[in-house]
Amino acid sequence: MSDCCGVPQQTGITTPGEKVTAEAARCAECGGEGRSVPRQTVLHHVRSEEYARVGDEAYRFCPSPNCQVVYYGDDGGRFTVEDVRELVTAKASGDERPLCYCFGFTEGDAREEIARTGKSTIPTRISQLIKEGMCACEVRNPSGACCLGQVNQTVKCLAEDHRTATETATTPLHDCCSR
Numbered sequence: 692m693s694d695c696c697g698v699p700q701q702t703g704i705t706t707p708g709e710k711v712t713a714e715a716a717r718c719a720e721c722g723g724e725g726r727s728v729p730r731q732t733v734l735h736h737v738r739s740e741e742y743a744r745v746g747d748e749a750y751r752f753c754p755s756p757n758c759q760v761v762y763y764g765d766d767g768g769r770f771t772v773e774d775v776r777e778l779v780t781a782k783a784s785g786d787e788r789p790l791c792y793c794f795g796f797t798e799g800d801a802r803e804e805i806a807r808t809g810k811s812t813i814p815t816r817i818s819q820l821i822k823e824g825m826c827a828c829e830v831r832n833p834s835g836a837c838c839l840g841q842v843n844q845t846v847k848c849l850a851e852d853h854r855t856a857t858e859t860a861t862t863p864l865h866d867c868c869s870r
């Protein structure tokens with residue numbers, strides 16, 4: 692598999708000065724280290740029928756593509772992809788995969804534009820909107836982080852796949868952006 696989507700894993704990101712207790716910081720399911728998310732972000736994304744399970748614990752987002760856990764708490768609470776309202780970028784694949792939650796761009800949007808023009812204007816459009824103060828990633832993105840890094844990676848990867856397909860007249864064997 693090509694590693695062109697070698698997204699610098701957003702693991703191990705901690706707020707400066709934050710004391711990381713190894714155990715609590717790790718996802719009990721996959722062992723990956725997640726990033727802290729505000730309780731408000733968890734409440735925003737968890738389905739209403741799961742609200743009662745949102746406690747006072749400190750929640751983290753698990754970024755592992757192969758792990759079903761989206762949020763885990765330091766007191767054992769857990770919400771999976773089944774418990775949240777929307778597809779999670781890191782854990783979804785295909786055209787429906789959301790890239791930007793604030794402005795609603797999907798992987799399909801980027802793929803279609805790249806197929807047509809060879810490149811995508813989505814990162815520039817998002818940057819512009821961020822500059823205008825229109826971004827609410829901390830709440831709207833389930834990861835609690837800005838989508839732009841992920842968007843840039845995906846667009847770059849899709850463009851590379853497109854180039855490969857155009858130059859060799861074959862369909863790339865992998866869909867490296869949809870892991």
Ligand SMILES: [Zn+2]
Nearest residue numbers: 718721753758
């Ligand atoms: Zn996990």
